[in-house]
Amino acid sequence: MMLPNQIKEKARNISLMIFDVDGVLTDGTLVYGANGEELKHFNVKDGVGIKLLQTYGIHVAIISAKESAPLRKRITDLGIKHAYLACKDKLVALNELKSKLGLEDEHIAYCGDDVIDLKVMKQIGLAMAPNDAYEMVKKHSDYVTHAMGGKGVAREVADVLLSSRMDLERAYIKAMLPEFEDKK
Template identity: 35%
Template sequence: MKKIGFIPLRKGSKGIPNKNKRKMVGRPLFTWVLGEAIFSNLDEVIVYTDDESIIDFIKKEYDWTNKVNAILRSEESASDTASTEYAILEFCESINYNFDVFCLLQATSPFTQSNDINTCLEKLSGDNDSALTVVNTHRFLWNKDGKPINYNPFERPRRQDFEGLLIENGAVYTTTKKALQENKNRIGNNVAVVKMQEESLHEIDSESDWIVVENLLIERQKRSKKSDKITHLVLDVDGVFTDGTITYTKDGEHTKSFDMRDGMGLEILRQYNVEVMVMTSEDSELVAKRMEKLKIKHVFLGVKDKFSLLKMVAKKENISLSNVAYIGDDVNDLTNICSVGWSLTPNNATDVVKQHADIVLSKNSGAGAIREACQFVMNYNKRF
């Protein structure tokens, strides 16, 4: 049974310019749901967009999986007046409905997790031909005529005694091919509901919405953190190995400064069977040569979605994020900082990272911060 995921994206965004590509907790907004779709039970994930920069981004960023495919959608389907159903049907007809189950995922729902997707897929059994995600709200509703909709105000129930209402949160919709062909709609006639957390009801239509959702995501990641024995240390480069500055020569070449003591700390750490990995957004030959000199085998260059890659590495290495220590210094490290077992940051890191890291090191980047972190890992692991 072929299960296909579908994420429609448009360039235009009136409330928040470039909303889909803007960094939410250091990651482009659309990558939150895309990353979860990759690690779900979907067989293929289609990003359907009129933004060619997103297509280029996906081709480069997710070369470690064959599950993602970015397709250029028509101008008609990306217009302000075109419905999501229009885009769905345009795509489905272009592939002759070559799937058994269709799953619509909304990029503006960053709270969606792989288990939400999987549960919606599992609901397509028995009499159910479709499923959607909802939130159980305990708000008291009124109509415009001043009449209560879902409760008796003269017998106001306590929250724990009130069933409330189920409201669509617009995150995940699954349907069978047959139902989609017959109804031309994201849902069919027999719909199952899947509850998600109440925070997933937040929509992102304004700058204040963005701030609320971002803070909720940060807290969600931090609440799920666990700390086990550290088996892997993952490091950013600029602002961690180096002081974050680049020196240019008259010929345009640039140089970076590395602290030799940091290299010794990593060498000692490997003797304690801690795997060292590097993950940086820069694609630099200079960095590659330095890591080769340090005998670091796992070096990932040019990474923009560090969290999805980290999850892939953890899956491949058969470890949990609770076994990972991560050192980063800037906003593109933030999701990893909030998610791993132990997060550390140099003393001269950006304020937002220092605010959320487990440990702010006493040393600056390029001046012994990594060596200090290595000593922490060795001391911490002694308890195991």
């Protein structure tokens, strides 16, 4: 993966990758079951990317305006330790995470798709958005993925961060080990 030098330099400094959920880890479609329960579609490739980030010491967090049982299950399955759900002010969550992990803005990346994400995206070191994000959000992003929301955005983001540090084929060796599938 060839990255422009400015993106590669910013990516190399990232210690925390934060993802929005709807429109980033999902395609943004809301699906309700017959009893009103919310259903979500997650991409398995994104899960590999998220687990790889954690394997290489990059913290992963979720900050989402919504909360659902499927989302809580996905967070648990991926071993994500930092999750802010039903979050009305994402900047407050960001500041709490920064304090908890002892990080500066330039060590944080965020991937969001809509205007609710802009306050955070304007503050952190590396702002990213899916290809189908709202235009204003893409305008304020350092990197726009080739992938659409829910279609491998987190995997592409992981590749950007990891390729800034090492050869991707080397990075993926850990994903081929049997213990990689173990829950964290």
